[in-house]
Amino acid sequence: MSSAVRPACASGTKIPSLAQLLVNGGDSRIALDTHGVNKYGCSVAPQSAEESLFAFGSATASTISQHGFAAADDVYQKIVQAYRDEMESSQSSLYSVYEQEMQNLRQELKQLCQTGDAVDVVFAASGTDLHLIASQLFAGASSTPSLIVMVEPGETGSSVPAALQGLHFSDCAALGEPVNPGQQVGQAVASELVNVALRDADGEPRTADEIDKEIELLITTACGQNKRVLLVLADVTKTGMIGPSVQCALTLRNQFPDQLEVLVDACQFRLTNATLNAYLEQQFLVAVTGSKFISGPSFSGALFFPSDAVIRYRQQTAPAGLYAYSSRADWPASWTGMEDLQKKANVGLLVRWVAAMAELRAFRSLSDDAINQFVQAFRHAVLTYFDAHPGLTLLPVPMPDRQVLAATPGWDQWPTIFPFVLHHASGVPLSREQTMSVYRRLQNEKQMQVGQPVTCGVQQQIPVSALRLCLSARLITAALSDVNEINGGGNKADEIIAKAIAVLDAARQISLQLDS
Numbered sequence: 001m002s003s004a005v006r007p008a009c010a011s012g013t014k015i016p017s018l019a020q021l022l023v024n025g026g027d028s029r030i031a032l033d034t035h036g037v038n039k040y041g042c043s044v045a046p047q048s049a050e051e052s053l054f055a056f057g058s059a060t061a062s063t064i065s066q067h068g069f070a071a072a073d074d075v076y077q078k079i080v081q082a083y084r085d086e087m088e089s090s091q092s093s094l095y096s097v098y099e100q101e102m103q104n105l106r107q108e109l110k111q112l113c114q115t116g117d118a119v120d121v122v123f124a125a126s127g128t129d130l131h132l133i134a135s136q137l138f139a140g141a142s143s144t145p146s147l148i149v150m151v152e153p154g155e156t157g158s159s160v161p162a163a164l165q166g167l168h169f170s171d172c173a174a175l176g177e178p179v180n181p182g183q184q185v186g187q188a189v190a191s192e193l194v195n196v197a198l199r200d201a202d203g204e205p206r207t208a209d210e211i212d213k214e215i216e217l218l219i220t221t222a223c224g225q226n227k228r229v230l231l232v233l234a235d236v237t238k239t240g241m242i243g244p245s246v247q248c249a250l251t252l253r254n255q256f257p258d259q260l261e262v263l264v265d266a267c268q269f270r271l272t273n274a275t276l277n278a279y280l281e282q283q284f285l286v287a288v289t290g291s292k293f294i295s296g297p298s299f300s301g302a303l304f305f306p307s308d309a310v311i312r313y314r315q316q317t318a319p320a321g322l323y324a325y326s327s328r329a330d331w332p333a334s335w336t337g338m339e340d341l342q343k344k345a346n347v348g349l350l351v352r353w354v355a356a357m358a359e360l361r362a363f364r365s366l367s368d369d370a371i372n373q374f375v376q377a378f379r380h381a382v383l384t385y386f387d388a389h390p391g392l393t394l395l396p397v398p399m400p401d402r403q404v405l406a407a408t409p410g411w412d413q414w415p416t417i418f419p420f421v422l423h424h425a426s427g428v429p430l431s432r433e434q435t436m437s438v439y440r441r442l443q444n445e446k447q448m449q450v451g452q453p454v455t456c457g458v459q460q461q462i463p464v465s466a467l468r469l470c471l472s473a474r475l476i477t478a479a480l481s482d483v484n485e486i487n488g489g490g491n492k493a494d495e496i497i498a499k500a501i502a503v504l505d506a507a508r509q510i511s512l513q514l515d516s
Helices: 018-022 066-089 093-113 127-140 160-164 208-224 246-255 273-281 307-313 347-364 368-388 432-445 473-479 490-513
Strands: 120-124 146-151 192-196 228-235 260-265 285-289 301-305 392-394 417-422 449-459 462-470
Touching: 018 066, 018 347, 066 093, 066 347, 093 120, 093 273, 093 347, 120 127, 120 347, 127 146, 127 160, 127 228, 127 260, 127 285, 127 301, 146 160, 146 208, 160 192, 192 208, 208 228, 208 246, 228 246, 246 260, 273 285, 301 307, 347 473, 368 392, 368 417, 368 473, 368 490, 392 490, 417 432, 417 449, 417 490, 432 449, 432 462, 432 490, 462 490, 473 490
Parallel strands: 146 192, 146 228, 228 260, 260 285
Antiparallel strands: 120 301, 285 301, 392 417, 417 462, 449 462
16 A cells, blocks of 8 residues: 555545555655565564564664554554544544644653653654754744755765755655656745765765864855854764764754744654753754654654744744645644644554554663663673674764763663675775665675665775664663563573574675675
């Protein structure tokens, strides 16, 4: 079933299955192919607990877990009853259920993230949709010319620049309407957009000082010309970087409080509650998803609005560009400016978020100290492996630095994404095509998942890509499932670390087979 088509609710219409809803209400990226998987290689059939132990691709996507599927099935039973009620009475039972369940999700997400009542949450189908929503609100707040500054899309998402400029980025929108990629979503004038590179041509990371100075010049120049600026701070990127620095964003926001809006692209959601709330206290918008680190099924986004932004935007009339992407129930009831949005139930978004919340709920129940200890143990084992096997080279990634936020240091001070480049026996790096071949063979032959290849420059005159070994909330929860207190991680933790090493071993062996 194409994700471009939402199930109708007319009399006589067949009620969609839960499997159908899981790939509905997004865009073409989650449509299933002839092999029953989406663009990211994930199916709608839940993974067994054993299969999940080889799921190290959360920087890209994860297949739904059994307990996530069970949680989604619970709300699905309410959806089925609402469909039946509509067929019998022609009343809008489905939307009423959707509205109530989305409000329940909003409240629980805020509780699990400890944000407090002054913060609001808006739901959307994907991280890309979140960028569209934020930029449309920003553009609609004033007729003053604006500039958008972001880091290179290869580190965030290929469709993000289009979304930020108010352009359709797929052939269908979240509420099921066909659209034309590249065309303007509404009547707002497109903002100018500038990308800033995080890495040099050889894949080495640029210094934070270099990146910050380039961004500072762009923003000070624009503000000096009386332009408004939307700065997108990536925390963390596909390869685990932060850019620009948090200090740079804070300095610029303090310098231009009336002209600069900061959107933290934390769609990987590799943040502690302390870090998330520190960003919100600085009045930064924060975009997250339930489908990366949290390891829920693909396509579940949420945008946190800090208190000042709530006051600034909640009475603003809904931009025309949002009508195909956002339902009224995706927004808090107090946002009176959104009353004209369609009262349409995006039940696909609902069941995916319910599944993601099952993962987040389990993860948030763990001790922060236990999580911190396991993340460090995992990192140590992975680094030790790379040191002993020259056929794989870790892509250099600066350690996450958010000290200026004054947030309590937690597990997010350590990397949970490990990007690496593969090499032939001769020491020559694999090309991008060969790396993609290794990725597919790992997935299809070994049932092992790593993050999709990310382009990372040219090495020895060869354009190369990096695969990514990723920790997820689901894996950490599994690792600590038999641990009540910090006791070294237990056998389950050791097993997951061993699985990670097995994945790296398999990738290395497949790459060496390319020589024969």
